[in-house]
Amino acid sequence: MIDKRWINHPDLTPEQINIVNELTESLKIDSALATLLTQRGIRDFEDSRQFFRPDLSKLHDPYLMQDMDLAVQRLAKAIANNEKILVYGDYDVDGTTSVTVFYGFLSRIYEQLDYYIPDRYNEGYGVSWQSIDWAQENGYTLIVTLDCGIKSVDKVTEAKKRGIDFIICDHHRPGDELPPAEAVLDPKREDCLYPYKELTGCGVGFKLLQAFCIHQQIDQNILFEYLDLLVVSIAADIVPITGENRILAHYGLLRLNAAPRPGIKALIKIAGMSGTLDITNVVFGLGPRINAAGRIKHAKEAVRLLLSEETDEADAFAEEINQHNSDRRNFDSSITEEALLMIEKDEWFLTANSTVLYKEDWHKGVIGIVASRCIEKYHRPTIILTQSHGKAAGSARSVPGFDVYEAIEECSDLLEQFGGHTFAAGLTLPIQNIEAFRKRFNEIVSSRILPDQLVPMINIDLPLSLASITPKFYNILRQMGPFGPGNMTPVFMSSNVMLSGNPVIMKEKHIKFDVKQEDSPAFTVIGFGMAPCYKELLNNKYFSICYNLEENNFRDKKTLQLFLKDIKFN
Template identity: 70%
Template sequence: MNEKRWIPSSALTALETQTVAELAEAIHVSPFLATLLVQRGIHTFEQARTFFRPELSHLHDPFLMKDMDKAVQRLIRALDSQEKILIYGDYDVDGTTSVTLVYDFLSTFYPHLDYYIPDRYTEGYGVSTQGIDWAAAHGYSLIIALDCGIKSLDKVDYANSLGIDFIICDHHRPGDQLPQAAAVLDPKRSDCAYPYKELTGCGVGFKLMQAFCIQTGRKPEELYPYTDLLVVSIAADIVPITGENRVLAFFGLQHLNATPRIGLKALIKIAGLHSKLDITNVVFGLGPRINAAGRIKHAKEAVRLLLCQDEEEATEFAMGINTHNNDRRTFDSSITEEALAMIQTDEWLVAAKSTVLFKEDWHKGVIGIVASRCIEHFHRPTIILTKSNGKAAGSARSVPGFDVYEAIEECAELLEQFGGHTFAAGLTLPVENIDAFRLRFEEIVSSRILPEQLIPMIRVDLEIALDEISWKFYNVMKQMAPFGPGNMTPVFVSRAVQLAGRPTIMKEKHIKFDVFQGKSPAFTTIAFGMAHLLPDLTSGKPFDICYTLEENNFRDSRTLQFMLKDIKFQ
């Protein structure tokens, strides 16, 4: 079992300790639960009420976003002049949900619309010349670009030369210059005072539609059915579930569980998601299937599914996308095996502090997933490259605390293009530059990464005694959902626990056992992939556990159980 670091939350200051006591009394919860809230920046009764009871009225005024007034004016002018409008989005989940939201909403009252998703393989990421040419050939004079465009300076200039305006709705980091578009909506613009910076591309598209509704006197409630698309984009794009994203995700999950759109309903059914959906279900159950359309075939299929109005047709689409997802899994596992073998048989790669791998026939659609899989085995910044349109195209993933985007930016002279976030990025470079890039990237990573960042870490919220855990404790904790980045499922540590009864091995890989501490009740603990722990567990010595708490429903019996993240034997 690989060593893991247990990183406790920062010790509370004297003032925070006092705040915990006051908050616990004000909202009638235990000090442990109040500590979890204070760790999340919730210090007062009012803040706790806003956190536990999100309302759509908590959303910010969309006109606080730079250029929003220009964007709305240009959109209204297009509608009044009966211009043809093209809704253009990237081929991932955020892009396809963005396109669906804006296209579906506008199409309820405006007919001169179409949508366009670039082909992952022939056009690549973002705004393409081919897409602009298609718009020009079909008479479009306004393109609304969603989840892309913030770095498309030359493409927007080209569109301008053809008499096509752009409204850009992006959430990626801008470069030094902004495109010469009719409006550039991006909360990460340095000159944008919008209070919340972590919206998805779909979120920025939603804010544009919200502003349009305000300006034209439409009821904001018309947009609320689109929160199911927003939560899918928030979950799949791994953005913080804080602030405005938390409000949108909260209501999005309610909508997704009660009355999802027909296409998502079909996808939920085919994914076998029978229990109440949460962020994790969306990330692992819906996200990969929507992504699979663009990875294996064409992302237009995903938009067609999300727009679908007929249940039979939606089921057919969903089955097709599920087949793509199964194909993706096959590619994913075989390429991961190849990639890991390449590292393990190369002494330089084994000793390196980064991974850069290239194979020209790897499937471009799964290289990001493969990069993430490699990090599970070799915990370090990783870039997986394959050949596409005569170039090396790649996906980068990072480890907590290391900014892979900045490291790639340092290699800009070897690259043709790149973009992304702190923990994930995409890049393209000439094949002949790969060796030089690998050495340069390794040099940058080696000089900046801290030794501890190369060891997998588990962030621990609280050290707690088992007798503090009860149904009341769990029921309050559950109301802190939706959990995700910025508001992760609480992780607990309990020390010197003991084994109760005999452990059970499940499917030769997993282990199930009961633990207790002093006079506490026994709690069932599930440890996936840890069957090898049996000899240590049965040695009779106490041990420390790191775990999350969840509810288990089996044959009408509800119990609290622990999901083990790690264990340390004394």
């Protein structure tokens, strides 16, 4: 097991201590819960009311987004003139949910409409030349891009010459030049004053539809029916679940659990998911299956599933996609094994501050997942490359606090194209440049990364006595969700705990044991992948644990248990 750093939350300021006391009193809650709220920026009763009770009426005015009026006018004009509109999205979860929401909503009021997802392998990321040719051949005069397009300057310029206009809905960082589209919607534009910057691509498309509803006097409740898809994009794209995303995710989860559309319902069933779904369920249960269509075959299959209105049809599509996901898992597992072996056998790879690996026959659809798997073992910025159309195509993943996009940008003279976020990016380069890129990238990482960033860390929200854990405590804690980036599931630390009974190893990898403190009842602890702790547990009377608090529902009996993040022996 890798040693981890436990990072305690900074001590509260005197002002924050006053806020904790006021919240404890006004909300009639435990001071530990009031501390968690204060850490999340809650300052008073009104803040806490909005936090615990998100409200769709608090969504920002979509017209605050730069170019929104232009986008709505062009979309309304196309519909009034009976133009053919093409809804264009990326092949990942954010892209496919974006297309489903936009096409699904617009097709209810307009027929001259189709959707297009580029092939991951033959066309690659973003607006493709093939798609422009196809749009021209089929008479489309307006393309709405979702989750892509912000860097497609050359493609949009050429399309304009051919009489095809673009409305771009993206959330990635723009380059130095914006495409010459009719409207460019992207909260990350420097000149965009939209109050919330962290929308997904699906979220930006949703805001366009919201503005269109206002313009056309369409009941927005019809649009809100698509929030179950929007929350899938928010979860899978790992964006902060704060501000507007928190409101959208809250109502999306309500719809996902109460009345999921047939396609989502079929995925939930085939994934064997039960109980109330949360962000984590979506990330690990639904996201990979939707993604698998584009990774293994074609992402149009995912859109087809999500648009399904008949149960039998949806079940059949879900079966296909689940098979793709099984294939994806097999590729993922075997390629990860190869990648880790390459690192272990090469001294340079072992001692570098970054990982850049290339093998020509690795499956392009899973290299991002493999990069994440490598980081689990070697905690450093990682890029996995494979051959695609005679070039090296890759996916980058980073560690907390290090901007991998900026590091890649510094190597742009060695690349053909790149794009992405702080913690994840994609890139393409000539195969002959791989070695030079590997060295340059490692030099940049080495000059910027802090030693601590190369060691996995666990952020601990606050210490907690086990005696404080009660059903009431957990019930209030649960209402602080949906949890995710920006509002992570609280991590607690309890020290001087002791075993209550003997630990049990499960499936040779996991461990289960009961703990208590002097003044507390015993709680069951589940530690995945932590079987190596078994002997030390037996040999140490006292130890410290950090954990999430969760509810175990077994045979309709609910008990609180601790999901172990790490353990330190005294």
